[in-house]
Amino acid sequence: MSQRFVAFLRGINVGRAKRVPMAELQAAVTSMGFTDVRTLLNSGNVVCTGPRQPTADVARSIEEAVLSRTGVDSRVTVLTRERFTEILEANPLVAHVTDRSRAVVAFLREPSRAQAALAPLVERSWAPELIAVSAEAAYLWCPQGLSGGALAEAVDKSLRDQVTMRNLATVARVQALL
Numbered sequence: 333m334s335q336r337f338v339a340f341l342r343g344i345n346v347g348r349a350k351r352v353p354m355a356e357l358q359a360a361v362t363s364m365g366f367t368d369v370r371t372l373l374n375s376g377n378v379v380c381t382g383p384r385q386p387t388a389d390v391a392r393s394i395e396e397a398v399l400s401r402t403g404v405d406s407r408v409t410v411l412t413r414e415r416f417t418e419i420l421e422a423n424p425l426v427a428h429v430t431d432r433s434r435a436v437v438a439f440l441r442e443p444s445r446a447q448a449a450l451a452p453l454v455e456r457s458w459a460p461e462l463i464a465v466s467a468e469a470a471y472l473w474c475p476q477g478l479s480g481g482a483l484a485e486a487v488d489k490s491l492r493d494q495v496t497m498r499n500l501a502t503v504a505r506v507q508a509l510l
Contacts, residue, residue: 333383333384334367334381334382335381335382335383335384335412335413336379336380336381336395336412336482336505336510337366337379337380337382337387337390337410337411337412337457337510338377338379338389338410338411338416338510339376339378339379339380339390339394339408339410340371340376340377340378340408340410340439340496340498341357341375341376341378341394341398341406341407341408341496342376342378342406342407342408342409342410342493342496342497343376343406343407343493343496344357344375344381344404344406344507345374345375345376346375348420350403350404350405350406351402351404352406353378353402354371354374354455356401357371357376357378357398358370358371358378358400358404359383359401360380360394360400360401360402361380361397363397363401364382364393364394365382366380366382367379367380367381368380368381369380369406370509371504372502372505372509373502374489374493375379375502376406376496377384377498377502377505377506378394379506379509383483386398386414386416387410387411388410390395390410390442391408391409391410392408394408394410395407395408396402398438398495407494407496409439409440409443409447409496410440411439412509413470415505416469416500416507417507419439419466419469420437420466420503420507422466422467422469422498423437423464423467423469423471423485424464425462425464425471425472425473427449428473429461429473429500430475431475431498432497432499432500432501432504433477433500433501434473434474434475434476434477434478435471435473435474435499435500436471436472436473436474436484436490436497436498436499436500437469437470437471437473437497437498437499437500437503438470438471438472438495438496438497439468439469439495439496439497439498440468440469440470440491440495441493441494441495441496442494442496443468445469445494446470446491446494446495447465447493448492449466449490449491450470450487450490450491451462452481452490453483453486453487453490458481458482458483458486460475460476460481460482461474461475461476461481461482461483463474463483463487470487470495472484472487484497489508493495497503
């Protein structure tokens with residue numbers, strides 16, 4: 333029996349570092365035996381179908397395949413379609429969102445470890461920015477944009493390679509591919 337996965341590669345094709353052509357990324361995932369492999373945008377969003385297995389195993393395999401094929405080392409966070417949908421539906425900040433490009437879901441690679449690192453950020457006031465944390469994600473509302481405020485940068489610095497962030501506009505497009 334197979335299932336649908338979404339994989340997010342952290343930090344590829346941002347500036348000049350970690351350049352990975354999407355055709356190479358798609359080929360790397362296809363070479364692992366996944367089917368219906370689709371990439372979205374040029375920022376490391378992959379949707380694919382494969383056998384039921386732990387998402388951590390899929391993530392590790394994609395990391396290895398991408399490194400082997402392209403020489404780029406990137407942390408990968410993988411979710412099943414079902415878990416991805418649950419995370420989106422759990423967003424407590426959705427009522428604040430007036431621009432999907434300024435609202436972010438930060439997918440946590442190791443949720444229990446990440447939640448501890450995020451606790452001090454949740455306790456602090458970021459007005460007009462907002463943060464909420466669930467079991468497997470952090471939700472950010474950044475009304476001045478990601479680079480216009482301090483919250484997204486603080487989350488990234490706190491978690492480093494344990495998080496990958498996507499705005500709600502991109503997340504909606506990924507969900508459509510799933």
